[in-house]
Structure formats: structure tokens, C-alpha cells
Amino acid sequence: MILPCLPFLIFLLLWSENALAQPLSPSSKCTSKCGNITIPFPFAIEESCVMDGYFKVDCNSSKPYLREINLEVLDFSLDGTMRVSYSVYNTCDPSQNIATAYLKTTPFIFSQTKNRILGVGCGNYSFLSNDDSVIAQCSTATCGKNGNSSSYCQSTIGSPLKGFAPFIETSPDDQECHYVALVEQRFLEQNLKNRQDLRSLTHVPVVLEWSVLALSFDVFSRNKSKTYESSSACERSACSCFSSDSPTVRCNCLRGFEGNPYLLDGCQDIDECAANSNICGSQTCENFIGGYNCYSSPSSKAEDSNVNMVILGLSTSFGSLFLLIAAWWMYTVIKRRKEIKLKEKYFKRNGGLLLQQQLTSCSGSVDTGKIFNANELDKATDHFNVDRILGQGGQGTVYKGMLADGRIVAVKKSKVVDKAKLQEFINEVAILSQINHRNVVKLLGCCLETEVPLLVYEFIHNGTLFQYLQEQNEELPFTWDIRLRVAKEVAGALSYLHSAASSPIYHRDIKSSNILLDDKYRAKVADFGTSRSVPIDNTHVTTRVQGTFGYFDPEYFRSNHFTDKSDVYSFGVVLVELLTGQKPVFSTVTEEGRSLASYFINSMEEENLYDILDAQVKLGKEEEIMAMANLAFRCLNLHGKQRPTMKEVAMELEGIRPPERNSNVQVQHNTGSFEYEAVEPWDSSTSTYSTLDSVAPSVDADPLLN
Structure with a gap:
């Protein structure tokens, strides 16, 4: 069981060395609704919750608006579609005419299969895409001055649509108002059975299809610095992702699962047995992750299933425990090794080897404990607690500390030492370490394992x-x-x-x-x-x-x-x-x-x-x-x-x-x-x-x- 998990173990160890756990799902502080409309991830109101700027939603007067294209959203769907409110083009009231919607640089398109184009009024209607190609045409009966209130035409969209503009050709003496709209097909069939009702509307629902940019999508942590490279991560989260267009990705929960496929563990198992008690008829229904089984002999099957579940559960538990212990051990070893190397780097940079050589070569008896280690002084000063500060000045900060042997000392944390003056600093410490005068504060030693040198003096009680x-x-x-x-x-x-x-x-x-x-x-x-x-x-x-x-x-x-x-x-x-x-x-x-x-x-x-x-x-x-x-x-x-x-x-x-x-x-x-x-x-x-x-x-x- 352990060998198949080795690739995942290697991934886990590398991940544990570089960073601790990243956030895996939107925070509970993220707003989930605007008015009565639920806003699912990757859409969001807060900047910290949204996947990228295209999915930013503004909630104005309890109505959600897509900030990037400034359209009101009527509802969201995780199947890659959403309904928005779109203006009706009216030749008699130019103030209500829509500006051409431009979606070319966005991950949104007008749905080719779920929208229709409707024109009301006499004349010929042509619809141009944003590159001036004709995407749909329809014609109504030619009308004279009196017009024909029952004239209308409708057409399907001939190609994927990122934007469109209507073009109407009428007779010279036609004084009738013309109405043009891109309309959701379902709304057209259910609410506009009389096509002339379009004249009384200013906005109609339109279906947009959306997908996420692959470069900004990471199903593991939603970390914008990472890149979505394959669907393997999604598959472990019970979802599948596919790309209809290379820059974008669309995801769906696998069969037998439901939920949000853009979140880690967002797709949850459907309990088909509980949802439909008659799904197996007279047989016994048994649910499992991703599906269900029907058994004719429930007693024996139940026993076999229980044994299998126990074995699976124990194997999974022990395997997960082993992986966690191994990952933590490896992380601790790597972290400790980094700390040791960093201390060695600081020790050499601060001249520790040269100082040791000078102290040991000095004539007379020199205290070999004059070079302290960083952990000893860190404990002595309670991790350099601000409550231990005795004084501050241009040369550094002085902390009160207690060594392991009970001696009270003053630990001076110097400012960064100029590398050009490192030799002078070493000479100064070496000389002062040998001064033994009753009226000179005694330098007990120093520590060179930290980023800046630490000096340790005897502690004087009565101030200055x-x-x-x-x-x-x-x-x-x-x-x-x-x-x-x-x-x-x-x-x-x-x-x-x-x-x-x-x-x-x-x-x-x-x-x-x-x-x-x-x-x-x-x-x-x-x-x-x-x-x-x-x-x-x-x-x-x-x-x-x-x-x-x-x-x-x-x-x-x-x-x-x-x-x-x-x-x-x-x-x-x-x-x-x-x-x-x-x-x-x-x-x-x-x-x-x-x-x-x-x-x-x-x-x-x-x-x-x-x-x-x-x-x-x-x-x-x-x-x-x-x-x-x-x-x-x-x-x-x-x-x-x-x-x-x-x-x-x-x-x-x-x-x-x-x-x-x-x-x-x-x-x-x-x-x-x-x-x-x-x-x-x-x-x-x-x-x-x-x-x-x-x-x-x-x-x-x-x-x-x-």
C-alpha cells in the first residue's frame, strides 16, 4: 500500500519544506449572497475571495453586477452558465439603446445554443459580430406607412459570439419603431409567446457561458502564484476539468458527486440510496463514494462490505498516519539543518573563526566560555522580550538576562556591523575580553551565530x-x-x-x-x-x-x-x-x-x-x-x-x-x-x-x- 503513495509522499515533503498549509477554500468571512441571489466561487464580492478580477461582483441595491462588463446577473450556475439582464434595442428611443457589449478579452461569451435573436417590426435585420462578420439574418414582411404590428423575425446565432451590433434595413417611408434583442431561448418560448410583447420591455435575460483562465486556477489552494497544469489534482477532488479553448478551463463534478468543482473537496458524494428509496426496487441499496450497489442477498453482502470497509479504513488510517509522521520528521530535519547552516553562515560572516583563534592564542588564561551560542542567550532573555529591555541607543539595545548558571547579565544586541570594520570589531572584543579592572564593566563574552553580534556584560544594579x-x-x-x-x-x-x-x-x-x-x-x-x-x-x-x-x-x-x-x-x-x-x-x-x-x-x-x-x-x-x-x-x-x-x-x-x-x-x-x-x-x-x-x-x- 505504501509504494503507490511514494509520489504523493515526495510531493508532501517538498511542500512541507517550502511552506506551511495554504488556504484551501474561501474564508467564512466571504459574502455568499447579494439580495436573494447566491454567489458561488469563483465569483465573489470581496477582493480577497475572488479568483481573479473577471469574477469580481459588485452588490448594488441588493443586485449583483459583474464589474468587468457592468451587467446585472439574474442567477449563477456552476455548469458554466449564468443569466444576465440585457437591454432591448429600440429605434424610437435612442436613450435606451444598448452599447455594443464587448467580451473579447474576458472569459465570457454569449451562449450560441441557449440564446436567440429577435427582431420586431418591418424590415430586414442583420446582426454583426465585433469583427463585422454577419452572424445572423432574418426578414419580416415589407411594410408601408401604416406598418404591420404583427411583423417579427427570429434567428439562431451562427458562431460563438463575443459581441454584436444590430443593422436594420427598412423602406424609405417606414416610420414604424423597430425592436431588436438577444434573448434567452427559454424566456422567449415561455414568456414571449406573443413576440410583440418585446415592445413593452427594456431588458431581457441573456445566457452567458463562462470558464476560468487556466493561469489563475488552482484547485488545491486558489493560490494565484501557482499554475494549473493538469486535471490530476481535480480528479482527486471528485471533479473533472476540460478545456474547450486552450487559455480557459471548465470543471464539473464527476457522476455521483455534487457541489462546487472549483473548490478543494467541493464535490461531495451523493447518497443515491437516501435520495431515492426505490432506486433498487426490491433489492437492498448500498451507497459508496461515487455511486451505489443493489444487492439481492443483503445479509451476506452487508457482512462482506463491513469487512472490506474495516480493512480499507485501517489501511487508509495507518497509511495516512505514516505519511504525516514521515512528512513532519522530514520537515523538522530540513528546518533544523537550515538553522544550523544559517548559524554557521552568521558565525563565519561575523568573524567567529578569527575571534576564536585570537582568544585561544592570547597569553594567559582566557575564559573559553566567552563565545556563547544563540540558543543560550535566546533563553536567557526570554526570546529578547521587550519587557527585558534595559536601554536603547545608537550602538544597539540592551536586555536583562539570566544564564543557565543563575548569573544575571546584560545582553547587548548590536546594530548591523559594517563588514569593512569587522576586523576592528574582532580586535575590540578580543582586547576587552582580557580587561580585568574592578572599575570597568566586565565583558563576559559574545555570540556571533546571529545576524548581528551579541555582547554579554556583567549586570550592574544601581543605574548610571x-x-x-x-x-x-x-x-x-x-x-x-x-x-x-x-x-x-x-x-x-x-x-x-x-x-x-x-x-x-x-x-x-x-x-x-x-x-x-x-x-x-x-x-x-x-x-x-x-x-x-x-x-x-x-x-x-x-x-x-x-x-x-x-x-x-x-x-x-x-x-x-x-x-x-x-x-x-x-x-x-x-x-x-x-x-x-x-x-x-x-x-x-x-x-x-x-x-x-x-x-x-x-x-x-x-x-x-x-x-x-x-x-x-x-x-x-x-x-x-x-x-x-x-x-x-x-x-x-x-x-x-x-x-x-x-x-x-x-x-x-x-x-x-x-x-x-x-x-x-x-x-x-x-x-x-x-x-x-x-x-x-x-x-x-x-x-x-x-x-x-x-x-x-x-x-x-x-x-x-x-
């Missing part, structure tokens, strides 16, 4: 320094001692990146929103998406200006050369944020979008620093505050060579010793005198920005954890 400065909590104040410690920790981390790493690393996006605070308010430098590793003998990186407004190094902005002193400038802005609690770009009474750096420098030069300090900072010791302020002032020097290095900055901050004191005692305001190096203030709102027309800074506010 920017949040703590802008949303201070009175119950947990951000005191001077904490601010000073945060400044020392960030400076130490940057000093490590600049001086102690195997190759100097420029962060290139130092800002308060990229400094995270853990549960003990220890600083963690994060977001190395724009960082660059620099060879020891190089002094700068030439790159397109990139960063965040308010933190730009003016020298980098002018020259496109990013140096270690550019990170120093950005860190100087962070020191000013710690001192003032202000945003890097803020508004004042007189100015909109003013740079905090220029505002701080002006305050230092005018010796009114204490006017801009945060309330919590004013509780600190004046010598410590002034030491940090002077250091920030030097970091913000317009000339990079005159700024201190990050190593010098870290050493100076370590030299500030916070003494034990009562934090509730406020230090008296005393601007005093202090030394500073006179520098030219720089404001991000000045015209300096417009001098670099070909370079547009990109704003990337993408902290690891928002």
Missing part, C-alpha cells in the same frame, strides 16, 4: 551616574565623599586603559551616562562600542567625529584626531558634573543650550565658583573642592598638550584625602583666591560646529544599563 546626579534622593544623598570616590575610581579605570593595558585603549565616549554604579556605589566604566585600541607608537586615531554633545573635545572636533587627551577633556566635563550637578548642556535665564564646560570656565575666571556648586558639594571641605575644580579646569584646556594625562589626573585625585568630619556642618562660602591657567573658554553652541561642514557628529546616548 547621570541618573544619580539629576534625580538625587534626600534619603540617600549623593555626598561629597561619594562623588570624590567615584571620580577617583573612574580616573583609575581610564588611566589603566590608557597606560596599563597591553595596547592603549581610547574610550571615546566618556560621559556620566556611561558610568554605572553598583550596589556599593562603586563606579563602573561602560559602553566600549566606539572605543579604539591604538598601537603603542601611535599618538592619535583619525576618525569621523563621534560622541555626545557637551563632552566633545574642541581640538578633536577641529582636527578629527582623537588622542588620549580627548578622553581627558570628556572626563573633565564629568568632574564638573560631579561639582555642579548640572547637565553637560543646559539652559540658563539668558542662554539656551549652553555648554557646562564653558559655563564652569567662566565661573572660575570670575571667581564665583561657589555660586554654581551643588548643595551636597558645598558640605565638603573647601581645599578638596578647589583641588578638584582646578583639576577639572586644567582638563578642559582647549589645547590638548596642556592638559594632564589620565595617569596624572588619577594621581592628583588620589592625593585629595577626605578627612573625617561632621557631614552636617556646612562650609562657609569663601571664594578666596586660587591659581588657574588662563584658557580660552569654548561653548558648544558657538559657530565652531559649523566650520566642519563635511563631518556630522552622531549623538550616541547608549549606556549599558539605563
Whole structure:
């Protein structure tokens, strides 16, 4: 039993690989009636239900109209015919005269066998087809001025008709009205026994024959992208299809079946025994699919029939079950193989092999689990659920996740990596994977099996320094001692990146929103998406200006050369944020979008620093505050060579010793005198920005954890 099914099995397996099940019949949402007239498929009112545009029906005032030829339909029939309302040609009332119907480009024709042409009035009638050939002629008696009200003639159609136009030849003194119509033969015989009654009608029924275009017909799924190639599919659905004209197909249910042959399983078995109880006379009638049998000995035949039906049913059931299991297994295997090949493709494209080689060749002990697989991170983030999003920015989206060992991590889904910069990305991951500093967010690993790389960081609980400065909590104040410690920790981390790493690393996006605070308010430098590793003998990186407004190094902005002193400038802005609690770009009474750096420098030069300090900072010791302020002032020097290095900055901050004191005692305001190096203030709102027309800074506010 299985061998005859092998061709169908192969078809089923190929179908299961390419697509899941397609719709097999019109949706229950499709309108089936217009007024009292049932609309069968392939005709339909809705665009989504119709086979193609020729069978589109408009329901106007509860009357169906074929949109393509604008004729009212009186009824549809699945035998390939339908009745439409057609105008009567009247020579006395030109306003009612019909325009020549043109069906040449449609799958419709005027039925040659079920229509007749009728002319009422004296004269000779000729009927021309759309190619001007004569298709019918008839004549009535010649009439004079008085006419002859009983004159009429009728004729059959001589050839298949796609359109026609009447031509009437009368005598010169004939003033009678003439009526011409194409009429359904049955209507002519039953309702126009007196042919003169045509004079009182404006429309009569006409029979159109229709068939479907082979290119738009698919009995399996009605999928318009497929092509109807043979009738074998129809035969499995108990219907037969034939083509009277090569571009079109007409279908009928097989004998013993009834229904719609244009739908899958649309032809259903007729129970002849139930429909006609006397069909077998005195014998016993037994129905089967497609027909019936009459038996003279019902008992023995019934038993044999039952056994045969049981055997047939079991065979069919087991065969179908085997086919379904085999098809599902094959579909699963093919799908899994495709997924594996796609992961291998992404892994190679994202440089996975090269990254593995660099990680294993690195000196020292390197964690071999630094390359995660896609399934592990997909489960950890609950399939990258939007509820797990921690933050979004120019470099990508960060999700909170839990690994199989219970560790909470931050998974950063990067934007598409430029293939030209793939080597830089690999080098960056390889270098950052070896950084082990307590004040740098640890990169636990990455995943390269996905379309875009995924980076896995340790999870930091308490948000960013920017949040703590802008949303201070009175119950947990951000005191001077904490601010000073945060400044020392960030400076130490940057000093490590600049001086102690195997190759100097420029962060290139130092800002308060990229400094995270853990549960003990220890600083963690994060977001190395724009960082660059620099060879020891190089002094700068030439790159397109990139960063965040308010933190730009003016020298980098002018020259496109990013140096270690550019990170120093950005860190100087962070020191000013710690001192003032202000945003890097803020508004004042007189100015909109003013740079905090220029505002701080002006305050230092005018010796009114204490006017801009945060309330919590004013509780600190004046010598410590002034030491940090002077250091920030030097970091913000317009000339990079005159700024201190990050190593010098870290050493100076370590030299500030916070003494034990009562934090509730406020230090008296005393601007005093202090030394500073006179520098030219720089404001991000000045015209300096417009001098670099070909370079547009990109704003990337993408902290690891928002």
C-alpha cells in the first residue's frame, strides 16, 4: 500500500519544506449572497475571495453586477452558465439603446445554443459580430406607412459570439419603431409567446457561458502564484476539468458527486440510496463514494462490505498516519539543518573563526566560555522580550538576562556591523575580553551565530551616574565623599586603559551616562562600542567625529584626531558634573543650550565658583573642592598638550584625602583666591560646529544599563 503513495509522499515533503498549509477554500468571512441571489466561487464580492478580477461582483441595491462588463446577473450556475439582464434595442428611443457589449478579452461569451435573436417590426435585420462578420439574418414582411404590428423575425446565432451590433434595413417611408434583442431561448418560448410583447420591455435575460483562465486556477489552494497544469489534482477532488479553448478551463463534478468543482473537496458524494428509496426496487441499496450497489442477498453482502470497509479504513488510517509522521520528521530535519547552516553562515560572516583563534592564542588564561551560542542567550532573555529591555541607543539595545548558571547579565544586541570594520570589531572584543579592572564593566563574552553580534556584560544594579546626579534622593544623598570616590575610581579605570593595558585603549565616549554604579556605589566604566585600541607608537586615531554633545573635545572636533587627551577633556566635563550637578548642556535665564564646560570656565575666571556648586558639594571641605575644580579646569584646556594625562589626573585625585568630619556642618562660602591657567573658554553652541561642514557628529546616548 505504501509504494503507490511514494509520489504523493515526495510531493508532501517538498511542500512541507517550502511552506506551511495554504488556504484551501474561501474564508467564512466571504459574502455568499447579494439580495436573494447566491454567489458561488469563483465569483465573489470581496477582493480577497475572488479568483481573479473577471469574477469580481459588485452588490448594488441588493443586485449583483459583474464589474468587468457592468451587467446585472439574474442567477449563477456552476455548469458554466449564468443569466444576465440585457437591454432591448429600440429605434424610437435612442436613450435606451444598448452599447455594443464587448467580451473579447474576458472569459465570457454569449451562449450560441441557449440564446436567440429577435427582431420586431418591418424590415430586414442583420446582426454583426465585433469583427463585422454577419452572424445572423432574418426578414419580416415589407411594410408601408401604416406598418404591420404583427411583423417579427427570429434567428439562431451562427458562431460563438463575443459581441454584436444590430443593422436594420427598412423602406424609405417606414416610420414604424423597430425592436431588436438577444434573448434567452427559454424566456422567449415561455414568456414571449406573443413576440410583440418585446415592445413593452427594456431588458431581457441573456445566457452567458463562462470558464476560468487556466493561469489563475488552482484547485488545491486558489493560490494565484501557482499554475494549473493538469486535471490530476481535480480528479482527486471528485471533479473533472476540460478545456474547450486552450487559455480557459471548465470543471464539473464527476457522476455521483455534487457541489462546487472549483473548490478543494467541493464535490461531495451523493447518497443515491437516501435520495431515492426505490432506486433498487426490491433489492437492498448500498451507497459508496461515487455511486451505489443493489444487492439481492443483503445479509451476506452487508457482512462482506463491513469487512472490506474495516480493512480499507485501517489501511487508509495507518497509511495516512505514516505519511504525516514521515512528512513532519522530514520537515523538522530540513528546518533544523537550515538553522544550523544559517548559524554557521552568521558565525563565519561575523568573524567567529578569527575571534576564536585570537582568544585561544592570547597569553594567559582566557575564559573559553566567552563565545556563547544563540540558543543560550535566546533563553536567557526570554526570546529578547521587550519587557527585558534595559536601554536603547545608537550602538544597539540592551536586555536583562539570566544564564543557565543563575548569573544575571546584560545582553547587548548590536546594530548591523559594517563588514569593512569587522576586523576592528574582532580586535575590540578580543582586547576587552582580557580587561580585568574592578572599575570597568566586565565583558563576559559574545555570540556571533546571529545576524548581528551579541555582547554579554556583567549586570550592574544601581543605574548610571547621570541618573544619580539629576534625580538625587534626600534619603540617600549623593555626598561629597561619594562623588570624590567615584571620580577617583573612574580616573583609575581610564588611566589603566590608557597606560596599563597591553595596547592603549581610547574610550571615546566618556560621559556620566556611561558610568554605572553598583550596589556599593562603586563606579563602573561602560559602553566600549566606539572605543579604539591604538598601537603603542601611535599618538592619535583619525576618525569621523563621534560622541555626545557637551563632552566633545574642541581640538578633536577641529582636527578629527582623537588622542588620549580627548578622553581627558570628556572626563573633565564629568568632574564638573560631579561639582555642579548640572547637565553637560543646559539652559540658563539668558542662554539656551549652553555648554557646562564653558559655563564652569567662566565661573572660575570670575571667581564665583561657589555660586554654581551643588548643595551636597558645598558640605565638603573647601581645599578638596578647589583641588578638584582646578583639576577639572586644567582638563578642559582647549589645547590638548596642556592638559594632564589620565595617569596624572588619577594621581592628583588620589592625593585629595577626605578627612573625617561632621557631614552636617556646612562650609562657609569663601571664594578666596586660587591659581588657574588662563584658557580660552569654548561653548558648544558657538559657530565652531559649523566650520566642519563635511563631518556630522552622531549623538550616541547608549549606556549599558539605563
